[in-house]
Amino acid sequence: MLISLKLVLLIILTCLWICCAVAARNTLNQGEKFNSSHRLVSKGGLFTLLFIKQEYRPFSWDGKDFGFYLAIQYTDSLTGSSGGEDVSHPIWLANREDAIADESGALIIDATGLKITRHGGNPIQLFSFHSTNSPTNNISLVLQGSGNLVLQHYANNSNITTILWQSFDYPTDTFLPGMKLGFSRDKNWSLSSWLSQSIPAPGAFNLKWDPLQERLVVWLRDEMVYWTSGENLANIRLADSNKDYNFTKVSNGDEQYVHYTLRPTWLTKYRRMVMNYDGDLYARDVNVLDSYFCAGxxxxxxxxxxxxxxxxxxxxxxxxxxxTTTYPSSTSHSTYNKSVTLYDCKDMCWKDCKCLGVYAGDDYKYGLGCHFLIGPYVEGDIRGDSYQVITRPQTEKSLLELMTSDEMGEITEFQDGNNGHNLNIYSPKLINSATNCFSPENLLGKGGFGPVFKGTMPSGQAVAIKRLSRGSGQGLVEFKNELILIAKLQHTNLVRLLGFCIQGEEKMLVYEYMPNKSLDFFIFDESKRKLLDWSMRFRIIEGIAQGLLYLHKYSRLRIIHRDLKLSNILLDENMNPKISDFGMARIYKTSEVEPNTNRIVGTYGYMAPEYAMEGTFSVKSDVYSFGVMMLEIVSGKKNTSNFQFDRPINLVGYAWELWKHGASLELVDPTLKDSCSKNQVLKCITLGLLCVEDSPLDRPTMSDVISMLNGEMQLPLPKRPAFSTARNMVEINSRVEKEKENYTINGLSMSEMDAR
Structure with a gap:
């Protein structure tokens, strides 16, 4: 009896061993059929290939509420042994665009190649021998330990295998270690999100590798950049896990891609990156984007x-x-399309001026079309409908409401709670009266924003009113920028903003009036520059330097002006200089060395080389512009003027050649010969050349500039400056002018202000 019991136990153990061995196989051989009752398990047991039933939520799609897919999943997700982690999301799907209606799907390797057969439908061909002229015998399909499903050929009488097809070349929404994102001569590796949380069909977002700028890019429908990782993947946030992901960039004659490896830890087996249906990128179950949701x-x-x-x-x-929509003034419009997601709907709404928002309920969230809100709406909870509504900044909204109020007086005081500075909000009626309905006689000048008019307030105070041009494509952005920035800046060498006026599309800034117009009005006029002797010019240089030092170092906000030139230096009744026009200015962090922009703004001849050519700017970009202005003030000539030495050169190049040959005084404006201090003039010329050096690192800071002007610091010897030849200027001029003609397309914003 005991022997029989042992025999039974042995038979049971043998059967269990045989079953486990069959279940754990990782290879499908040619001629075998793999159906819904079979599984391939990778070596090590981490991954499993199987047919899965995917349910579509929240309700049916095209009359069905489920579909069958050939998928690779984490084995632990099938056994419930994942330690509580959610690893149920499929890693790869063979037929994500062509669901199988029932459990009849079967994977086979036959004489034609690798394919999925099914009842009542055409086979789904994954690989064809005939189209690739591949061998048709000694073929097997292997699920590797990396999660890669590989169709391979074994050569006769050797251990050499050739990969004919692999799932890593056809990724879905998951990026595993060892996979590639990029492209080769005949392949393109990218991720595409699911249509919704439950529908595997390709959705709205794609994750691709940009080899030119070496960054990951999330695209919306391959039409619009939604998110970028930045160079060196700086925008990817992996928290404590960041050190576990080691990214490597590869670029050679055949391939350009990025891949990653993992530092071994006890959690390594679940490390992966997933392109979520809503455009977010996840590593394991951690959102890796620094911003959870990009809202436009x-x-x-x-x-x-x-x-x-x-x-x-x-x-x-x-x-x-x-x-809660208000009828009949509110209307709605619906469109049903199984390939349209909420994010497609938001993009369509964004481009339609009549659209106020899109419905964000579950039925639309799961990829079943759009419901647009058109017309006025009232917030409430009567219907309980959640919309993604396009809203405007509260500051501008309150200003607009204030300006259109019938109860508003001639002048209203607006206090900025952040800094306590008050601004006057002027009524359109008062502005019209002050400028005599913007009479041409009161026109002071024209610039990138539009015209500037002189105005006289009822108190008799003279003001300068900058009127935003309706045809200025960039004007609204810079109008807000200047309003916010200059209201918080207080310095004797900065022009003072008194207030503003908004009425519909009319937007105006009101400044203190500068009776002596701008510095270029004097310097570049042969008769008027005689009115500026050397002591006055040196005082103007010092004043500009003090204003810039305040912007760069001592103001509440650190400011890079980006458009310094003589026409933006205004002169008060005592000829004190005041820096103006902050529409192009940028706030920067003290730790931020070289911000970058794809929107080049400014005026050629004053732009630093790294900014003009690469879009990189810093406080040293302003220092470059200051150096150009110094040379113009000393010489009375424009930097864009053409001089002849042994070749055509501009003012910067001319100053360099004269300095190099010990003849710097030849640069000086002849009207200054009786009033100038030679030592001060030579100091300003040398300092000007130091400011326009090619490398930003070689240029002095504004603190150093002031120390050198005051004789507190010795001047080093300058190096050859940037943009010193006329050819340089022609090239940058041509580039800027070309971009300027297309600024509405590529975002270029130029400033060519006339004298005021």
Missing amino acids: DSTKGGCERWEGPKCRSNGDKYEMKTV
Whole structure:
């Protein structure tokens, strides 16, 4: 009896061993059939290939509520042994665009290649021998330990295998260690999101490798950049796990791609990156984007701003709101398309000025079409409908409401709670009266924003009114920029903003009036520059330097002006210089050395080389412009003037050649010969050349500039400056002018202000 019991136990153990061995096989051989009852398990047991039933939520799609797919999943997700982690999401799907209606699907390797057969439908061909002229015998399919499903050929009488096809070349939404993102001569490796949380068909977002800028890019429908990782993947946030992901970039004659390896830890087996249906990128179950959701209004954490019609400003954004529509003034419009996601709907709404938002309920969230909100709406909870509503910044909204109020007086005081500085909000009626309806007789000048008029307030105070041109494509952005920035800047060498006026599309800034116009009005006029002797010019140089030092170092906000030139230096009744026109200015962090922009703004001849050619700017970009202005003030000549030495050169090049040959005084304006201090003039010329050196690192800071002007610091010897030849200027001029003609397309913003 005991022997029989042992025999039974042995038979049971043998059967269990045989079953486990069969279940753990990782290879499908040619001629075998793999159906819904079979599984391939990778060596090591981490991954399993099987047919899965995917349910579509929340309700049926095309009359079905499920579909069958050939998938690779984590084995632990099938056994419930994943330690509580959610690893149920499929890693790879063979037929994500062509679901199988029932359990009849079977994977086979036959005489034609690798394919999935099914009842009542055409086979799904994954690989064809005939189209690739591949061998047709000694073929097997192996699920490797990396999660890669490989179709391979074994050569006769050797251990050499050739890969004919592999799942890593056809990724879905998951990026595993060892996979590639990029391209080769005949392949393109990228991820595409699911259509929704439950529908595996390709959705709205794609993750691709940009080899030119060496960054990952999330695209919306391959039409719009949604998010970028930045160079060196700086915008990817992996928290404590960041050290576990080691990215490597590869570029050779055949391939350009990025891949990653993992530092071995006890959690390594679940490390992967997933392109989520909503455009977010996950590593394991951690959101790796610095900004959880890119809403079209921010560039934080790699988000890209959504472009739209003129009715959308840079401050507009989507916000989730519970909306009660008001009929009949409110209308709605629906479109049902199984390939359209909520994010496609948001993009369509963004481009339609009549659209206020899109419905964000579950039925639309799961990829079943759009419901657009058109017309006025009232926030509430009667219907309980959640919309992604396009909202505008509250500051601008309150200003617009204030300006259109019938109860508003001639002048209203607006206090900025952040800094306590008060601004006057002038009524359109008062502005019209002050400028005599913008009479041409009161025109002071014209610039990139539009015309500037002189005005006289009822108190008798003279003001300068900058009127935003309606045809200025870049004007609204810079108008807001200047309003916010200059209201917080207080310095004797900065022009003072008194207030503003907004009425519909009319937007105006009101400044203190500068009776002596701008510095270029004097310097570049042969008769008027005689009025500026050397002591006055030196005092103007010092004043500009003090104003720049305040912007760069001592103001509440650290400011890079980006458009310094003589026409932007205004002169008060005592000829004191005041820096103006902050529409192109940028706030920067003290730790930020070289911000970068794809929107080049400024004036050629004053732009630093790294900014003009590469879009990189810093406080040293302003130092370069200051150096050009110094040389212009000393010489009375424009930097764009053409001089002849042994070749055509500009003012910077001319000053360099004269300095190099010990003849710097030849640069000096002849009208200064009786009033100038030779030592001061030579100091200013040398300092000007130091400021225009090619490398930003070689240029002095504004603190050093002031120390050198005051004789507190010895001047080093300058090096050959940037843009010193006329050819350089022609090249940069040609480039800038070409981009200027297309600024509405590529975002270029130029400033060519006339004298005021």
